[in-house]
Amino acid sequence: MPLAFIIGTAGSGKSLLTAALSEWLKMSKQDVAVVNLDPGALKLPYSPDVDVRNYVDVGNLMEKYSLGPNGALILAADLIADEIDNIAGDVEAANADVVLVDTPGQMELFAFRASGPYIVNELTKEPKALVYMFDAVFSINPLNYVSNMFLSAAVYNRFFQPQIHLLSKCDLLPESQVETITDWAANPRALEDSIEEKLKGTKRLFSRNMMRAINALGIKSLLIPVSAKTNQGLTNFNTTLERILTGGDKYTY
Ligand SMILES: Nc1nc2c(ncn2[C@@H]2O[C@H](COP(=O)(O)OP(=O)(O)O)[C@@H](O)[C@H]2O)c(=O)[nH]1
Numbered sequence: 001m002p003l004a005f006i007i008g009t010a011g012s013g014k015s016l017l018t019a020a021l022s023e024w025l026k027m028s029k030q031d032v033a034v035v036n037l038d039p040g041a042l043k044l045p046y047s048p049d050v051d052v053r054n055y056v057d058v059g060n061l062m063e064k065y066s067l068g069p070n071g072a073l074i075l076a077a078d079l080i081a082d083e084i085d086n087i088a089g090d091v092e093a094a095n096a097d098v099v100l101v102d103t104p105g106q107m108e109l110f111a112f113r114a115s116g117p118y119i120v121n122e123l124t125k126e127p128k129a130l131v132y133m134f135d136a137v138f139s140i141n142p143l144n145y146v147s148n149m150f151l152s153a154a155v156y157n158r159f160f161q162p163q164i165h166l167l168s169k170c171d172l173l174p175e176s177q178v179e180t181i182t183d184w185a186a187n188p189r190a191l192e193d194s195i196e197e198k199l200k201g202t203k204r205l206f207s208r209n210m211m212r213a214i215n216a217l218g219i220k221s222l223l224i225p226v227s228a229k230t231n232q233g234l235t236n237f238n239t240t241l242e243r244i245l246t247g248g249d250k251y252t253y
């Protein structure tokens with residue numbers, strides 16, 4: 001079964017989008033399973049079919065190794081790799097036609113430690129996609145937008161899997177601002193113009209050069225606006241996901 005990994009900075013909306021898309025898929029009669037890979041999650045907006053917290057307990061780690069919450073989360077992220085056979089077995093047993101994987105709250109625990117790419121490789125040999133989330137409210141400033149482009153390129157450089165880019169929480173911005181940001185993704189010239197207009201001095205220079213360097217990598221990818229509160233954009237998002245995971249077919253017939 002194909003897998004989609006939902007990735008983004010802390011609070012970018014990974015867990016709520018996982019919940020919204022899985023509900024939306026169920027309504028479309030698609031057989032979906034949801035995996036929680038965040039050992040530090042206290043409360044989730046969905047009930048996971050597979051839960052890493054069954055294997056790794058952050059509270060226990062804090063006590064056993066006298067760690068603070070950050071240290072315990074780092075250790076937990078690494079310990080997940082040791083449980084990969086169990087987790088892969090649980091995913092297999094869920095026997096769904098598509099699997100959504102919600103990743104740890106702090107992106108670096110998944111993307112920038114050895115265990116993340118190992119987990120992505122070992123969990124399945126079937127088609128997979130990474131879904132990278134740009135927080136809309138954060139991204140409205142071109143400086144922040146370029147920083148997020150940089151992070152998404154860094155994530156690509158860790159996994160080398162097909163990557164979809166979403167603009168999350170777009171219900172929080174007026175339509176015109178959502179359009180401005182999606183235009184930046186589609187049209188580098190528009191982003192350069194906004195950088196010239198909105199930024200000055202070192203910030204302008206740095207943002208422009210960083211943006212040009214990232215564009216030169218050739219990983220241009222459109223930004224799909226979505227909202228996990230209103231379900232806006234889920235059709236578009238899922239069409240793109242289907243194209244990567246199944247070649248454009250439904251997951252369940
Ligand atoms: N308005 C709005 N808020 C959202 C949306 N998605 C997530 N949030 C809120 O943003 C916060 C962080 O979301 P969460 O899914 O936990 O982020 P995660 O850390 O990436 O998993 C929560 O308070 C959510 O309710 C959205 O589409 N619209």
Ligand SMILES: [Mg+2]
Pocket residue numbers: 014015016038102103104105
């Ligand atoms: Mg989360």
